[in-house]
Amino acid sequence: KTLTLSKTLLNGDTLPVSLITSNGYRMDMQDLNVDFGKRSALTDKEVAGDGPIGRFRANKMVLQPDANRLSFIGDVTIRITQQNKGGEQ
Template identity: 30%
Template structure:
């Protein structure tokens, strides 16, 4: 080995010798680099929480679980007006709308309050379907309708138009009026005008009012 090569070899060994400048730089880097990496990772994780603006992301529709029910509400309220501007209110223990393209809302534990010419009336049913476009209710099962002036109607599987206050039953009906009781296989009624049309085995029992004493 030449004298120059031997001198370079000696210098290189001295540069990497323990206690040299290079050795101190390596030791410091072994400590600082993990700390810097940890700090950078913590900043990247926490930055969206402290920085303004929107955070966007993309979901693969083929990998995201889809719910069969688009919207489910507990204790739902619906309000509207009839053709004469009178208010009605529907309250349900729960409501389910399966699709935004389908205007039908499934209602459970239904309680409706209607404003009529002679005062308010209430309607109670266990299950029903409300059409958001037509303001019609299709009741499944028993229905109890009552006014404040003594009219009571009990029927099954009826359709009620909240705009016109017309009711058409799909099953047997019984009821009370201030003048007596009635029953029939089917019924059509104008709830606001108190006009009732009975169809099939109609029975009406009149209760005469007590005579006034002179």
């Protein structure tokens, strides 16, 4: 079975889809296709986000939790924020 999440309608306003991880990453996108049978998710639209190491964006994202893999595809940009030895930016 596949679940497709697109812009969420709330009181007439549309909201993008966001994924927030327990280790501090956030990814924002316009839609997300989830395949429960394959335990995977993908979006073929722009995805952007940030986390402990910095910011990123790509044209597409594929999530395969069984393979422990998150792939960003197409015009990928990553900006790594250097941290000092104490872990602060």
